[in-house]
Amino acid sequence: MNPLAAVFFRDMRIAVRVGGGALMGVLFFLAVITLVPFAIGPDLALLRRIGPAILWLGALLASLLALDRLFAGDHEDGSLDLILLGRAPLELVVIAKALAHWVTTGLPLVIASPVLGLFLNLEPLAIAAVMLTLLVGTPALTFIGLVGAALAVMLRRGGLLLPVLVLPLAIPVLIFGVSAADAAIVGPVPFGTPLAILCALTLISLVVGPVAAAAALRQGSE
Amino acid sequence: MTAHSQVGTPAMQLVGSDLVCVRGGRQIFAGVSFAVGAGRALAISGPNGAGKTSLLRMIAGLLRAEAGRIECRDGASDLTIAEQTHFLGYQDAVKPSLSVAENLQFWSRYLGDGHGPTAPALEAVDLGGLSDLPAGYLSAGQRRRLSLARLIAVKRPIWLLDEPTAALDASGQARLSELMRAHTVGGGLIVAATHGPLGIDATELRLGP
Numbered sequence: 001m002n003p004l005a006a007v008f009f010r011d012m013r014i015a016v017r018v019g020g021g022a023l024m025g026v027l028f029f030l031a032v033i034t035l036v037p038f039a040i041g042p043d044l045a046l047l048r049r050i051g052p053a054i055l056w057l058g059a060l061l062a063s064l065l066a067l068d069r070l071f072a073g074d075h076e077d078g079s080l081d082l083i084l085l086g087r088a089p090l091e092l093v094v095i096a097k098a099l100a101h102w103v104t105t106g107l108p109l110v111i112a113s114p115v116l117g118l119f120l121n122l123e124p125l126a127i128a129a130v131m132l133t134l135l136v137g138t139p140a141l142t143f144i145g146l147v148g149a150a151l152a153v154m155l156r157r158g159g160l161l162l163p164v165l166v167l168p169l170a171i172p173v174l175i176f177g178v179s180a181a182d183a184a185i186v187g188p189v190p191f192g193t194p195l196a197i198l199c200a201l202t203l204i205s206l207v208v209g210p211v212a213a214a215a216a217l218r219q220g221s222e
Numbered sequence: 223m224t225a226h227s228q229v230g231t232p233a234m235q236l237v238g239s240d241l242v243c244v245r246g247g248r249q250i251f252a253g254v255s256f257a258v259g260a261g262r263a264l265a266i267s268g269p270n271g272a273g274k275t276s277l278l279r280m281i282a283g284l285l286r287a288e289a290g291r292i293e294c295r296d297g298a299s300d301l302t303i304a305e306q307t308h309f310l311g312y313q314d315a316v317k318p319s320l321s322v323a324e325n326l327q328f329w330s331r332y333l334g335d336g337h338g339p340t341a342p343a344l345e346a347v348d349l350g351g352l353s354d355l356p357a358g359y360l361s362a363g364q365r366r367r368l369s370l371a372r373l374i375a376v377k378r379p380i381w382l383l384d385e386p387t388a389a390l391d392a393s394g395q396a397r398l399s400e401l402m403r404a405h406t407v408g409g410g411l412i413v414a415a416t417h418g419p420l421g422i423d424a425t426e427l428r429l430g431p
C-alpha cells in the first residue's frame with residue numbers, strides 16, 4: 001500500500017476507535033445548537049432567520065475543537081519524527097492526514113446539520129442550502145486549521161493558542177458560508193455568487209494549507 | 223529473518239565534521255567530528271545533557287546543526303540521509319488504540335514499501351503471540367520491542383538508536399545485540415547513544431567533559 005494511503009487509513013482507524021474522539025465534534029455541535037433556542041427564546045421567526053448563521057457558528061466551533069488532535073497525538077508519542085523520515089513528500093502526507101481528519105470530524109457535522117436545522121425551524125430549502133455550504137466550506141476550515149495545528153503542536157499547551165491563530169483566518173469562510181445560505185433563503189443575491197467565492201476559498205486553502213503546515217512542521221521538529 | 227541480506231552499499235560512509243549544537247541559546251557541544259563506515263557501529267557516550275540525543279537528531283535531519291556538516295558518502299545517491307535512516311528515539315511511536323500488528327504494518331508501509339509480511343519481524347522480537355492485542359496494553363519493554371520490530375520489517379542502512387537498551391530485559395538486550403550484529407554484518411551502520419555497554423564492537427565517541 002502507498003504510504004499516503006497508509007497514513008489516511010491509520011488516522012481513520014485511530015479516530016473511530018475508543019478514545020479517538022470522532023464523535024466529539026458532532027456532540028459539541030449538537031450541544032451548541034440545542035442551547036441557542038434556550039438562550040434567545042422560542043421566537044420561531046427569529047430562529048428561522050438566524051438559523052444558518054447559528055449552524056455555521058456551531059460547525060466552526062466544533063471543527064476547532066478537534067483540530068488540536070491533528071498533530072498533537074503524533075507529536076507526543078514520537079510518531080511525528082518518524083513521519084518526517086518518510087520518503088513521501090511531507091506536503092502530501094499532511095494532505096492525507098487532513099483528509100482523514102475531515103472525513104472523521106468535518107463530514108459528520110455536514111451529515112448532522114439537517115437534523116439540527118430542524119431544531120432551528122429551518123425550511124427544507126434552507127436546510128439543503130446550509131448543508132451544501134457546509135459540505136463545501138468545512139474542508140476549508142480543516143485545511144486552514146491544519147496550519148494552526150502544525151504551528152501549535154510544538155508548543156506546550158499549544159491547543160489553547162490554536163483558536164486564536166485559526167479563527168481570524170476562518171472569518172472569510174464563515175462570511176461567505178452564511179451569506180450563501182442566506183442568499184438561497186431570502187436573496188436578493190443569487191445563491192451562486194457567494195457559493196463560488198466559498199468554493200474558491202476552499203480551493204485556496206487546499207493548496208496553501210498543506211504547504212504552510214509542512215513548512216511549520218519541518219521548522220518545529222527542532 | 224534474513225540476517226545477512228545486504229542493506230547498504232559496501233563503501234557507504236556517514237561523516238560528520240565540526241558539528242556545533244546550540245539549544246535555547248546555550249552551546250551544547252562544538253567541534254564534534256565522526257566517521258562511520260558500512261558494517262561499523264559508533265557508540266556515543268557522555269553525561270546527561272552532553273547532547274547525545276541532539277547529535278542523533280542532527281544526523282536524522284530533525285535538528286539543524288549550527289555549524290559543520292553531515293554527509294553520507296557513496297550511499298544510495300538519490301536518497302537523503304533521513305530517507306535511509308531508522309530513528310529509534312526514547313519515544314516508541316506506538317499508537318495505543320491500534321493492535322501490535324497494525325502499528326508495525328503502518329510503519330512498514332509508511333517507511334518502506336510495505337510488501338513484506340510483518341509477522342517474522344514480530345517473531346524476531348518475541349511479540350508473535352501478541353499481534354492482535356491493542357498496543358495500549360503493552361509494557362514499556364514490549365513497546366520497545368515493537369519499535370525494534372520496525373527496524374527489522376523495513377530495511378534501511380543507517381540505524382540511529384537512542385538508549386536502545388532502555389526498558390529491555392536481559393533477553394531483550396541479548397536479542398538487540400544479535401540484531402545489531404546482523405545489521406552490521408549485512409553492511410549497515412549504527413550510531414547509538416548509550417550509557418551502558420552496547421553488546422557489539424563499536425568505536426566510542428565521547429561528548430562533554
